[in-house]
Amino acid sequence: MKITDYVIIMHTENLRSLSANQSRLILGMAEDARAEITKSAVVERIQVSPGYANKLLHELVGKGWLHRVAHGRYRLVPAEWGPNPIANTNTLALALARAPEGYIALGSAATIHGLTTQHRRVAWVVTDKQRRTAQIGETTVHFVRVKPSQMFGVSQQLVLGEQLKVSDIEKTALDCLAYGIGRFDFSELTAIVLAAARQWDWGKLVEYLEKLSDRPATRRLGYLLDTAEIDFPLDARKSMLAIASGPSRMKLDPHSKSRYRGGVEKVWRIEVNVPTSDLFKI
Helix, strand or coil, rough: CCCHHHHHHHHHHCCCCCCHHHHHHHHHHHCCCCCCCEEEHHHHHHCCCCCHHHHHHHHHCCCCCEEEEEHHHHHEEEEHHHCCCCHHHCCHHHHHHHCCCCCHHHHHHHCCCCCCCCCCCCEEEEECCCCCCCECEEEEEEEEEECCCCCCCCEEEEECCHHHHHHHHHHHHHHHHHHHHHEECCHHHHHHHHHHHHHCCCCHHHHHHHHCCHHHHHHHHHHHHHHHHCCCCCCHHHHHHHCCCCCCCCEECCCCCCCCCCCCCCCCEECCCHHHHHHCCC
């Protein structure tokens, strides 16, 4: 959007109108293609006192031009979202703004990649820092903390006009198996994995599995792929079996309250406690 487009919307029926200093700040952010700003940046940009900067930011939040995402941090609400923008706010962008070191993941990433059609009032962000659950409008944002070494497999995706960090297809599937079990519906989770398997890069998948070195996730993945009759490249299967090796067995869904007992699958050493008819459903 051009800067002049912001001016047009500013004066339309006097909605979201701006004072001189407010206009300098908002137009400056638009000109710099800057989505976020802090109080200290306002002080530096328009040469005002910290107290006045605080007042300016508060007024811009009230007018719908900025949205407070964390203490001292604000995000620009684009002019094209109209005079009542908060209802149309890019929730995932705001969620990520609360953990800028993280990335959109799990069911939220699966929706972006078209791996699920399920719409939810929950957003998922993977981060290597401790973050509290947040509420953005009607959406609950959950932050899943992982080791810094597990923060990989991220690509830039255009979401509602903004470039956001989102786990790629391979990492989305693996994150679901590593961190998603017990956090959202297991049937949908397995459906996401299956949808990803039909289009992922096997070489990249194995590379990610080796980086994660996650035996439970690898075993569950192998079992699900065999159950869905997905053909493995032989080298990928060999690598996965090496990662999955070990004498212990584990439940397919450790959080399931079902009394179903399907025995122990011998290749991946999975204790089948979810019937096949309940898998791969959205």
